[in-house]
Structure formats: structure tokens, C-alpha cells
Amino acid sequence: MLVITRKKGESILIGDDIEITVIKVEDGGVKISINAPKEVTILRKELYKAVEEENQIAANYDLKVIKDIRKK
Template sequence: MLVLTRKPNEAIMIGDDIEITILSIEGDQIKLGINAPKNVDIHRKEIYLSIQQENRKASKTENNFLEGINEYFKKKS
């Protein structure tokens, strides 16, 4: 992990096209501004993990559905 120290209105660059700026520091909260191309998804980590979990559930449901259809047609033959 890279650890950097920044002050308000200072920024870091990730690659050539992602810029993260420290907007303000208030108590134990830091407000960040993120400039990135529209094709880059940006989520809070807890939201990202929730999306990943839902995607795993959906893919399992789809596999079970397809296996059920496969079994149905095997019995028909």
C-alpha cells in the first residue's frame, strides 16, 4: 500500500486520467473529489462489496436455472 500525506486542495494522480483531490478535512472525516473518465466505475468500498455479492448470487441462480433446464430435457429424451 502506498501511503501519501496531502493537505486540503492538494491532489494525487492515478495513471494519466484519474485525479483525487482533498476537498476538506472536518474532524475525522475527509472529503475527496475524484475526476475520472466516465467509463471508470467509482463506488464506496461497502457498496462495491455489496455489488460483488449480489453478482455472485445472481450467477449461482443462473447456473442452477440452467442445470434445471438441462435435467428437464434429459428426462424428456
């Protein structure tokens, strides 16, 4: 893991085509911009984790229950 300090207006580069720039620094938060190719997926980690958890629940769901619901 790389930990660096950046100030407003400063950037970091990831590879040749991803740039992350600090836009605003506020109490308890930082606003950043991400410039990346369209084919690069960018997700907030908390949303990714929530979807992952929902998928896990769905994968473990009893198919019999689903079939019973469809009959009603």
C-alpha cells in the first residue's frame, strides 16, 4: 500500500492513463476527481461491498422458497 500526502490541486498518476486529483479538502473529507478511460470501472468501495453482500445472500437463497413464491 502506498500512502502519500497531496494538497488541493495536486494529483497522482496510476499507470499512464489514470489521474486522481485533489479538488477540495474539508473537515473530515476530501473531494477528488478521477480521470480514466471509459473502459475502466470506478466504484465506491461501500457500494461494491453492499452489492457483493447482496449477491452472496442471493446465491445462498433457497431455490425452494423462490419456487413457492412463484406459485402464489
